[in-house]
Structure formats: C-alpha cells, structure tokens
Amino acid sequence: MRSDVWSDLVDQGRLLVRLGKLLTHRHVEIYEGVGPTLGGMLAALSKGGAMRLTALADQLQVDTSVASRQAAELVERGLVERRPDPDDARAGILDLTADGHAVLQRARERSGEIVAAALADWSEAEARQLVELLTKLNGDLREELCGGRERVR
Template sequence: MAGQAPYEQYEELARQLSAVGAVKRDLGRILPADCSAGAAAVLALLDRHGDLRMSALSELLAVDMSVTSRHAAHLAERGWIERSHDPADKRSRILRLTPEGEAMLLELSRRSADLLAERLSDWTDAEVSQLIRLMTRLRASFGDCRSAPHRPPPTPPPVPVREPTTRTPAQAT
C-alpha cells in the first residue's frame, strides 16, 4: 500500500515531479511563436469540452477571468476561436474552436508527439505504456486540482503535563 512507503520515497518523488518542469519547458519550446502554453491549453480544453462560457473556461484553467479573457482575445485575433454572446446571458461569451483552431491543435499534437518520440527513442513501448498508466493514475489521485488545497491535519493540542507532586510522609498517609 502506498501509505506504507518509506517517507524518503515521497521526498524523491517530489524531487522527480519538480524535474518534470524541464520536460514541460522543452515541450513549450516547440510551440509556434504566436501560440503560448496558455493559448494551447485553451485550445485543448475547447477541443475536449466543446463550446464553453468564459467563466467555465476560467474555472477549468484555474486562472483569473482577466487571464482567460486575454487568451481568448489572442486566439480570436488569430482566427483559432470565435467568441459569441451567450443567448441565455448576453453579458457572457461562448468560446468555440474554429477549423483553423482545430488545425493548430493538430499541429501542436504532431510537434509534441515528434518531440516525445525523439526523447524517448531508447524506451520500449511497454515502458512508455507504463509511464502513461502511472501518470494517468497519479493525475486521478489528485483530481482536477481545482478543489481546495490539501492541508495537513491540525496538530493536536499538547497533552498537559502533570507536575510531579512531592508528598511529605505525613500527606502520603
């Protein structure tokens, strides 16, 4: 059971997960100059979830609405998404992938797959499959990461220490 693993294993796992940042940076370097990692995330979410309100997209990205709005404006300028008024609430906008946005997603996917194939060329198919299974399981263990941050259980209050009593022989009887 994972809870029984030596604490040092969890410390090493934390170090290795921090090092995953280098992999993410490498993947970020292959993005086209006009497509930031945030923009790519918006495209991927619209592809996965379909048309979304700005507020729902902001929640999925776990960022402030102003950040989502900047991403949406950037993507709309490039023709990768279209923004329309929500018929149910004219103050809200619905975001939708365009065919150009779908083409960009295909290009991003191809670039990512090419880089991973190159970097993992000395891995077996079984090792890549195992990594996928374990990373999928790790992500599931953390949920969607939009819930309240994990807080360790509160430290129990200290147990009162009784002062040793010294009894005189007369008090002991």
C-alpha cells in the same frame, strides 16, 4: 512510513516541469507562434468542447482574468470563436475555429514527434503506463487542490 517516495516524486515533478517548459519554449513555437500556454487553452477547448470562459479557466486551473486575456488573444488570431450564450447575455461560448483545430492538430503531431524522438527506446507499454499513472496523479491532485470547496484564494 516511506515519505521519501513522495519527496522524490516532488523532485522529479519539478524537473519535469522545467524540461517541459524548455521543450515547449525551445523547440520553438510548436503552436505556430502561439506559445505553450495558449496552446494549452486550445487543447482544453478541443478536449472539453465549446464552453464558457469560466469553465475554461476552471479546466486550466487559472484565474478568470488570465483566461480572459488568453482567450482574447486567441480570438484575435482567429483560432477561437466567441459567440454569445443564448441563455445568458453576460456569458459567451468559446469554441475552436477550423483554423484552431488545424493549428492544434499540427501542434500535437509536432510535439508528439519531439517526444517520440526523445523516448525512442521506450516500449509503448511503458509509455501507456506512465500516461495512466500521470492521469491518475493529476486527477487526485486536482481533487485535493480544488475539489475541496475551498476557493483558490
């Protein structure tokens, strides 16, 4: 069976990773000094709504320690608010502040512009299709990688 397709996919994925990193790291500080990874956290909070640190870490597929530090920084910058969970004194609920929303909004616009410039000759249909396929891909990968109960270890 044609395993070349998968290999090609892996290769292209790898390149995309690099380019994406360049994009976010170069066209600098899209998130107004926050950087791409913290920006990802903002985006996750926006999409998923207020949630606990562990949930956020799970969403982002990073270790809780990583999420903890990132969250701490965002809180310090006033982009995220942390309030105690009324049901559990150990836990905290993280949520975007008004500032966080604003920063994220501007960032989305800006990165959108950049991508739009690069992809000026794309039809919207193509773009949508790509997004759709990527979404499916991510879903399946996620399931394969962590859906199986094996912990991240």
